[in-house]
Amino acid sequence: MAPKNAPGDLPPSVYVLPQTAQLEALYTIIRDKETSRGDFLFYSDRIIRLLVEEGLNHLPVVPKTVQTPTGATYEGVGFEGKICGVSILRAGEAMEAGLREVCRSVRIGKILIQRDEETAQPKLFYSKLPQDIAQRYVLLLDPMLATGGSAIKAVEVLKEHGVPEERIIFVNLIASPEGLKNFCTKYPHTKVITGWIDEGLNEKAYIIPGLGDFGERRYVYRVYVLAHRLTSVGWAYRYCS
């Protein structure tokens, strides 16, 4: 299924990974509802790594000259600016391992946003962010961009903590065209890195074809099958209680 992501249709702040057959095969695996949890972990991690690698390319670099062991000089670049990750709980947490594989010992903040049952609006329940976050570039992690409600709320929280819009890079695996439109209209200066743009949303605001609930599949999917596995049960308790 060819995604609707011809460059002309997209806001300029959106970057989509090159749509190779290989990437499509990765998405096919994680979208398949028959895929085991182990495979889901392995293949979603591969996409997350690619997304983070792409996201980091939007950070500034400065020229740097080094001497190589062979005695030659090399005109390279040095990384500039400190970064941190912020995951939107709980699915965003699943992207932390991938982030850590690319950025060693990176600081990671967390934000919990849920829908307020009274107002039907996203509401901030919890946030814990690095103290110096205002001086850092922020990789905002949430695997699925559906309506964009929680992502918009999360950027709002970050801005309250003094992070300028343009220093936020929002990384997600699958985005809906509606969500991208909402988000980019609200924050045109925040870069959005996505792996795949899907067809749209259904009446329950699930991405179609999507891959279901990312956090659910990563942590507790088919917990009844895996009940004997302590780790899965542990996660289930953590999130169901």
Next chain:
Amino acid sequence: MQNIEGVDKKKQAQLLDPSGARPPLSRSITTTLNPSARSEVLLQAKKNTILTSHGRPPWYGEDGKHLSEAFVIGIAGGSASGKTHVARCIVQALGSIPTVVILSQDSFYKRHSPEDLKLAFANRYDFDHPDAIDMPLFASCLADLKAGRQSNIPIYSFKDHQRLDETKYLYGASIIIVEGILALHDPELRSLYDLKIFVQCDSDLMLARRIRRDVHERGRSVEGVLEQYLRYVKPAYDNFVQPTSRYADIIVPGSDNTVAIDLIATHIRRKIDDRSSYLRERLAKIAPRDLTPGDCYDQYFPNLIVLPQTPQVRGIFTILRDRTTPREDFIFFTDRLSTYLSEKAVEFLPFKPRTVTTPVGAAYHGKELSVEHVCGVSILRSGGPLEQGLRRVIQDIRMGSLLIQSEVHTGEPLLLHSMLPVCIRQRNLAQNSYVFLLDAQIGTGAAAFMAIRVLLDHGVPQENIIFVTFIVAACGGVRVLQRAFPRVRIVCGAVDPVLRESWALWDTPPPQEAKESEPGTPGTPTVKTKQEAEAEGRKVWVVEPGMGHIGDRYYL
């Protein structure tokens, strides 16, 4: 007087036991012949095993084609005439000649039917008749080995009187010695030999040796041995073995054959010497050295894929190239870069459409890998740092390795060891396998060249080989690789402009000292270290700016 008696006894022992007894197969050489060679040659002349003394030099030209076929020697002769002994003495007399295999006819006994099996256990099966041997299989295995391909030869169990299901993988012999009573019997086999030897021995001596061997080593009774001898061995010798002596180029006596073996060894050594080549030097000479980048960049071939030079890739390379980077950083960023490279490399695998249902209930028309076998092969040591990345990208990928080192004096690459995954060892699987070949850099390309040749010998098609490497030297061997193997893809992280010959320096100077003594003159080593390096006498090809010795920085 005593002295003479001693000599006679020794001689008698020698006649009766020329260490030509067939089993045990794994016995080391304890011959009384050629005593000068005994101390220096530590080869265990196992049958059906490739013996190497110092690695295998290139067996191909710079066009990538084989220079010559393996040299095949066929040795026939009666049972207990001393064929194995002759074969082992030849191996020993060849000294440091690399990669010899002794192929035994015993491996090629046919798979027996239940009736034959019953006969065999009752000692009523004629193992000495040509029909007992699977000659077509024997010939095809030998033809494969002679042509430089791998072969999986059968294993025959004397205990069960049956061919086993597993096979023995053989590859890379430049000299093949075939021995067996009927080695010269089959015309198809005979056409494959470069040298045919018949070991001539008196019947009474052969019988004496046989009785001694069977009674001592196999616990048989003298009557049993004699019965078998008269019933099968002797008629087979007279009817099938002895007549084949007329095909032999040379007839060797079954005892006191030092001179004959010496003559044969000299002949073989001369043949082999004619075939040796100095590849690395030639590879480097083909490409002009120290060219400016502009001269080379237009010569890229379409199958050289360079990572997009994004800020992150350039930043990672800056860290890796920096001589002051601490080891832990070097390892972390090497793994990160190799993961990224591997992601790029797997894009070249073929895919086919596949439709799945998502948990939301929607159908998704996507793709899946369409390959039968995928494996990785790293060229040790410096290919090792790329393994981690490949493992992160392909779950549970089978990994093999090739140890290729350059010889100190000639700079020629030597294949010291190969450990290949099953999907390459079996020719029918290899033809449908995709192989990621890993090495840290392509400088002269000599190791890459040899590794690709090994894979091609096994039947892996060129277009199924994807070479993954950090750095390619623009003016180095990559162009020779291109010319020889135009369909092999090379995925690399960066292209460096310079390849030059220098003394092996980079292990000697500590970073600070080098910095102080050579400010602003990159590439000029200090006098002291140069002297040291020259004393060591090792010249190497250096990629510049390069990353230094990647294996050392990753592992040491």
